[in-house]
Amino acid sequence: MSNTKKVSDDLSVTGQVTLSSWEEILEIAQKNTPARRVRRPGQSPSTAPIPSSLHKLSPDTEPPVLLYRDTNSWCPFCERVWFALEEKEIPFATEFIDLSNKPKWYTDLVPTTLVPAVKIEGKLVYESKDILLALEERFGPTLLPEDPEENAIARQWLEDAETNGFRNIAYKFLRQPPEDANELANLQAAFEAKLDELEQTLGKYPGPYFLSTFSIVDLSYSPHLDRLAANLPVYRGYHLKGNPRYLRINAWFEALNQRPAYHRVKSDEITNNLLLRRRWGVTPIGNLLPPDPVISDEIQFRAEAAERLTDNREVAIGDILKNSGVQALAVNGDTSAVKEAVYLHLRLLADYLINGNGTPLPWGRVGGKDNADPLVAAVGAITLAYVRNRICAPRDMSAGAATAFRAAADQVLASLY
Ligand SMILES: N[C@@H](CCC(=O)N[C@@H](CS)C(=O)NCC(=O)O)C(=O)O
Structure with a gap:
């Protein structure tokens, strides 16, 4: 454990470059992306996107639409409605429904018990097609031909x-x-x-x-x-x-x-691939699709990914420790070294997203070739593999940012050994 401590202390000085602090990363990231989300402490999902039109409302005014959609942003029928709300720039609030444990108030409210549903100025409408038509009736600009x-x-x-x-x-x-x-x-x-x-x-x-x-x-x-x-x-x-x-x-x-609205609501290809495997248990006949290199290199997406990771790192750490299996590496039940190594690799990833665009990783093996701690590298590998597959767009960040995030995680992972 003392060795691990030394390695992480040394990290910002023993590599060939100095690793940015979380504060520095956040500052640079926020300068390079306008994307911001609201935090939802203790809830699932832990953050939510801010509708692009919310600024149209004066403070203390209720948005005219309340959208009920699934917590994981997987539902294609919810996506239709969300897409329409963004296209028409209708300010809306979102209530997330956990489909694996739907609250009774929701099943009492919505006859089908399915998502999506909306309240338009207090009036309930459900079934995505009927919601689209109801939004058309109440709000412009029209998404139906005039002729x-x-x-x-x-x-x-x-x-x-x-x-x-x-x-x-x-x-x-x-x-x-x-x-x-x-x-x-x-x-x-x-x-x-x-x-x-x-x-x-x-x-x-x-x-x-x-x-x-359109x-x-x-x-x-x-x-x-x-x-x-x-x-x-x-x-x-x-x-x-x-x-x-x-x-x-x-x-x-x-x-x-x-269409900008499409990019706000769409998922990325890898989220789709992972989701299908998890939900339907289907077997890929080849490799999952790799992250798109053009999107991965765009600074706005890299910055959004770094901003998300940095701002939400406490939640990410909690999730990694609880669900990735990394705690199995704790020595004599002491998880502090594991936790420290998780932090370290998330910071490497965030730093790489901001500072390492398109260039080879400068760090090499964490702690230097002769000084590497096997525990640190093993924890790093688990951390990076876990977050790479755990990120889900658009639940956690936009599809473009998720693509950049996964490509960077792959790069950092490849530099570990
Ligand atoms: N016809 C409905 C379909 C909605 C639907 O199937 N929603 C799914 C999520 S993708 C759902 O609520 N599933 C929960 C359940 O089946 O209990 C619509 O267009 O709104």
Whole structure:
């Protein structure tokens, strides 16, 4: 233990560079990202994003909308509604519902007991499609075409998005155990036929969206197509993005990518991959997708990730100690050295996010090649592997920041041994 103490004390001077303090990291990070979240001490999730339009409200005024959504930000139906609220810049408050243990007041309130639900100026609306339409009725700017004929088609397509079987067929293909190759081939063919239909629908109006403007039809499909595009390559070896059969779907993804509201609510590909494995127990047929190197290098995302990690480090430490298994390395039940080494590696990660953009890690082995403490390195490896997979977008940070966070964790991990 005394050796560990020495190693961590030495860290900022024995490496080839001086490691920034938490305070310095936070200051630089906050200068480089506008992203801020509210803290929710003792609650889950431990932070929440601030709606982009909240500043429109004068202080002490209740937002007109209260959104009930899941604690983990996994629910695609909640994402639709959240996306609409951000697109329309409606100030809203959020109440998180733990789906594994729904509170009685919620199941008493909402007849289906499902999320999402909203209160619009106190009036309850549930079912994502009905919520989208209710928001349209009450708030501009409109996400439905003005032209009456096109408006009617939009409403029909919104209905179709619920009833045309696309979702069921797509998720069945994604979820099917691989043993029966014939069944899998049938499901793939059925899925492709549905994608062909979407591809044709996307061609009916000029521009990249379903209708001549961005509409609630787009935000009905986007959470599902995103999850499929992220997971099919990993769990089925099937690619939607870059597939020449679906040029319009690809142009549609590109167009969505230009919308700031989309980036506030979307998940990143690795969150999607990890989630599917955890929730459905499906087996990847290859490696999970690597973090996107272009996004990982962007300073705004690196800074957001560093800001989140630094500001929320006490919660992160508690989670790591409790759930990563790292405490098994405690010597004679004394966890202080473990805790210290966890802190150290989180600080290495935060420092790397801020100071190490694109350059090789300067530190080498923690404590120097000849001075490394095996306990410190082992704790570091567990810490970095754990936080890499534990981060969940958009629950903890934006998708871009989560991508930068994971890429940096991979880099720091690779420098340990
Ligand atoms: N048709 C509903 C579906 C909502 C839904 O399935 N929500 C899921 C989360 S993704 C849920 O609340 N699950 C909790 C449960 O089944 O008890 C809608 O569009 O709002």
